[in-house]
Amino acid sequence: MDIVVNGKSYQVEEGLLVSALLVQLGLPLKGLVVERNSIIIHRDAFDSTILSSDDRVEVIRFIGGGCG
Amino acid sequence: MAIAKDVDSDPLVVAGMEFKSRLWVGTGKYKDFSETKRAIEASGAEVVTVAVGRVNITDRGQENLLDYIDPKKYHILPNTAGCYTVEDALRVSRLARAAGISDMVKLEVIGDEQTLFPDTEGLIEAARVLVKEGFIVLPYTNDDPIVARKLVDVGCPAVMPLAAPIGSGLGIRNPYTLRIILETVKVPVIVDAGVGTASDAALAMEYGSDAVLMNTAIAGAKDPVKMARAMNCGVQAGRLAYLAGRIPKKLYATASSPEPDFN
Numbered sequence: 093m094d095i096v097v098n099g100k101s102y103q104v105e106e107g108l109l110v111s112a113l114l115v116q117l118g119l120p121l122k123g124l125v126v127e128r129n130s131i132i133i134h135r136d137a138f139d140s141t142i143l144s145s146d147d148r149v150e151v152i153r154f155i156g157g158g159c160g
Numbered sequence: 161m162a163i164a165k166d167v168d169s170d171p172l173v174v175a176g177m178e179f180k181s182r183l184w185v186g187t188g189k190y191k192d193f194s195e196t197k198r199a200i201e202a203s204g205a206e207v208v209t210v211a212v213g214r215v216n217i218t219d220r221g222q223e224n225l226l227d228y229i230d231p232k233k234y235h236i237l238p239n240t241a242g243c244y245t246v247e248d249a250l251r252v253s254r255l256a257r258a259a260g261i262s263d264m265v266k267l268e269v270i271g272d273e274q275t276l277f278p279d280t281e282g283l284i285e286a287a288r289v290l291v292k293e294g295f296i297v298l299p300y301t302n303d304d305p306i307v308a309r310k311l312v313d314v315g316c317p318a319v320m321p322l323a324a325p326i327g328s329g330l331g332i333r334n335p336y337t338l339r340i341i342l343e344t345v346k347v348p349v350i351v352d353a354g355v356g357t358a359s360d361a362a363l364a365m366e367y368g369s370d371a372v373l374m375n376t377a378i379a380g381a382k383d384p385v386k387m388a389r390a391m392n393c394g395v396q397a398g399r400l401a402y403l404a405g406r407i408p409k410k411l412y413a414t415a416s417s418p419e420p421d422f423n
Contacts, residue, residue: 097217098214098215098217099214100217100218117217119215119217123224123226123259124215124259125212125255125256125258125259127255130251132254132255132258134258135258135260150214151214151215151217152212152213152214152215152255152259153212153213153215153224153225153226153259154210154211154212154213154225154226154236154238154256154259154261155210155211155212155213155225156186156187156188156189156190156193156196156210156211156225157186157187157188157209157210157211157212157213157239157241157375158185158186158187158188158189158209158211158239158241158373158374158375158376158379159186159188159209159239159241159268159276159300159326159327159352159353159373159375159376
């Protein structure tokens with residue numbers, strides 16, 4: 093199935109968990125925030141949230157910034 | 161590094177949290193994370209602002225800011241920089257809180273790309289929603305005493321009026337308006353944005369501001385680490401001068417030595 097992660101299209105297997113997606117992308121499970129179709133997925137739910145076709149996923153973290 | 165011990169017994173209290181340093185700093189615009197870390201250490205700041213952004217998925221080797229700025233050592237203050245609508249600011253605040261570091265958010269709702277002035281109408285609206293959701297909302301606002309009062313009315317435990325446009329380095333453009341804000345609200349006033357050099361920061365503190373937040377003035381200096389130290393000293397000097405109570409300005413001289421009495 094196709095999903096979009098941070099604006100990029102990816103083809104992944106059906107029934108993929110959020111935690112498995114992060115592993116496949118080579119991302120740490122810590123220090124990240126995941127949003128799926130504009131709804132925040134809490135860290136505790138990474139292991140139980142199954143992605144669906146056409147999901148739009150955002151993987152967010154803190155970056156340098158001050159004002160503006 | 162407190163340059164005077166008076167500073168140790170004069171903590172800044174925001175929403176029940178105590179901070180020794182009255183200089184808050186941002187983490188943007190540095191050459192690299194190593195420079196960010198060294199400048200922040202030199203600044204003596206305890207509160208450090210960060211932005212929220214997408215993880216770069218294609219460059220997995222990318223370093224993580226929080227590997228350099230330890231959240232156990234610093235109070236990480238996420239901001240909603242770059243948000244032009246209430247909806248965006250709410251979204252970014254919620255994402256930041258989901259990171260599990262803090263309920264505190266520096267709320268920005270920007271009104272215009274050229275000036276980066278706050279959209280104060282949107283700011284008050286967003287603040288009201290976030291306070292209800294249990295956030296500790298520190299709003300970046302215009303130097304407008306009425307807006308400052310409204311932000312306090314909706315539950316903000318501090319207000320953060322700008323000195324001048326973000327990154328402009330112009331220093332405090334409306335000192336008298338800032339002084340009115342200081343008299344209008346009973347919560348800490350943290351001057352945020354527009355400071356250019358150490359004397360600007362000192363002046364903000366001499367007027368009675370409770371703290372100063374800056375980013376570009378340090379990160380954009382030729383030697384950011386040295387400027388961070390200068391700002392640290394400037395903020396402490398300004399605070400001490402405020403506590404000491406300056407002499408009134410007078411038009412004519414007053415001799416500081418007695419008249420000779422040995423003629």
